[in-house]
Amino acid sequence: MRHPHTRTTRRRVLGALTAGLLCAAGLATAAPAAPAQARAGVPGLADGLALTPPMGFNNWNSTHCRADFNESMVKGIADLFVAKGLKDAGYQYVNLDDCWALPQRDADGKLVPDPARFPHGIKAVADYVHAKGLRLGIYTSAGTRTCNSAGFPGALGHEYGDAQQFADWGVDYLKYDNCNNQGVDAKQRYTTMRDALRAASRTTGRPIVYSICEWGENKPWEWASGVGHLWRTTGDISDNWGSMLSILKQNLPLAPYAGPGHWNDPDMLEVGNGGMTDTEYRSHFSLWSVMAAPLLIGTDLRKASPATFDILDNKEVIAVDQDPLGRQGTVVSSAGGRWVIAKEMTDGSRAVALFNESGTAQRIATTAAAVGLSDAPAYTLRDLWQHRGYNTAGTIAATVPAHGTVLLRVSADPHWAANPPAAELGLDASPLLEAATPATLTSTVTDLGRTSARRVSVSLTGPDGWTVQPASATTAATLATGRTLRTAWKVTAPPGTPTGAYALTLRADYRSPAGERVTSALPLTASVVVRPPAGTSYLSGLTWLSATSGWGPVERDTSNGESAAGDGHPITIGGTVYARGLGAHAPSDVSFYTGKACTKVTADVGVDDEKGPKGTVAFEIRADGTKVASTGVLTNAMPAQPLTADITGAQVVDLVVTDAGDGNDSDHADWANASVSCGGAAPAVRGD
Incomplete structure (x- = not known):
């Protein structure tokens, strides 16, 4: 729930300051006996x-923890669940996170809701939410204090009392x-709260869904299916x-551990919070859905745009x-950032996500057989964002915009010909x-259907002032299965x-054999570029195509610096300070246009000193998508490593940093x- 870097540091400091306080404060009191079933270690909660x-x-x-997190907000969210149709779409839980309580327990050791935030108490809020046909959630920590820097009371040593309070509310x-x-051992901490929630449920009749939020540090997917209903990965x-x-x-590799009553939790949704585009938010929502992840809205719905509601309320995606x-x-393929992820559905169909990780539009393709469907003469393919059905002879393919996802539901349907x-x-x-x-x-228009x-026609449009003219045929009387209409276009951006x-838009119009008209549009992005100058130039002085x-x-x-632009420090690797360069945080990708005019990229790469003994990364240089240089895993303890790549003839070069496969905690990569060398050597480095 907190930024992992800050959270980890705070946990270590407070752990050192408070070691031994559990016994000193009398917190390690005996708990009621666990149920026999729990002691026996029967897997799964089966509740x-x-x-x-x-x-x-x-x-x-x-x-x-801002002041606008309060009773009024919570009630307002519940109201919007009903008014905006989110309740009907399946959203149930209105959950409070940290900062709802006072910093100290009362004289009886009970938690006290903050009277400024919740003047009528938590039970009154729960009653309001329940009256809407919804459910209320709450937050605490398996420690002596919660994660907020103010340090609200945690439940460690108070599990049974706190669980009873929650149930009573x-x-x-x-x-x-x-x-x-x-x-304290993670499994022990979380199992104790499980038993406390069970005990409270027996006395109140109030079952409580249990979300384990230990950040995947102790591989909860291996042990928590009999402890909680979901666990952060x-x-x-x-x-x-x-x-x-x-x-x-x-989260993707953990698919074998998920199932009814026990879910991998890759954390809450960011849809609508403003840090990504709507295209990226649609990918976020699509991918969480195909991973069977909990869908917990993380934006203030009182301020949400219509586009945000359109994403969150897509019932066909939610059904996945x-x-x-x-x-x-599970992952079917992922080469070159072109992901195919398939999910088996109850009715035998497959939900298929064609996800483009890269910064440019890419064709992503698979087949019905590859995603696990049985052989059939044809299949029904339903686009869950377009809300339209088609037939396919077996190919599943689309040109997917940068950072976009096409989400499909594909079935061996005897009625495929109706589409x-x-x-x-x-x-x-x-x-x-x-x-x-x-x-x-x-441009290409290809018939994938059986x-x-x-009566196929195609058009391409660009921004005002651009010249877009066809240089070959734009129509075809008929396209049979697998046939393509190719059209050449002369495109010119105005001088200056x-x-x-x-934005460019490619449109196609055609008819089915029954005469049904279909109009499709593909949004594309054209980049106006300038070649690097002759000689050697610092990349930090050039314009990039994209950067993540x-x-x-x-x-x-x-x-x-991890947050806003301009919050970094001088680049420092192994004690050496560098005046020029690029500072990133894994995973990252910075793309430059080299226009087939450059020959070499060089850099000294490593983990920045500012994060102390943390951070593990690997650097790669790619030329037109092909890896041409790499470092292997680097750590903060290592000095800068020289990296040189031959990029002769490449149109686009990418500087890529991965998290070395262990998550992106403190992966400050420099x-x-x-620099890039183009059109022959020059005596001076340009870009100063």
């Missing part, structure tokens, strides 16, 4: 709770965090692309998440243009067009003195 991933709201990602869901845990999510991507990659079979999606044929739209290459210089782009597409990204970073933005000539 009928959380048979599908929990859906609801948690305030932390939007409010943290009408709480339906407990998020149990991991701060200030005094080094990673550190905290942040509202940026790199963080979401890192968490996705950590809530499928009662309870399978988590028009699927048509795949695309471009043969990434649209990179130099201003005032005509570029030839080739039936023919008829600034570098940057510009696990925490905070990529920085020029400073380290990455490309010190990163």
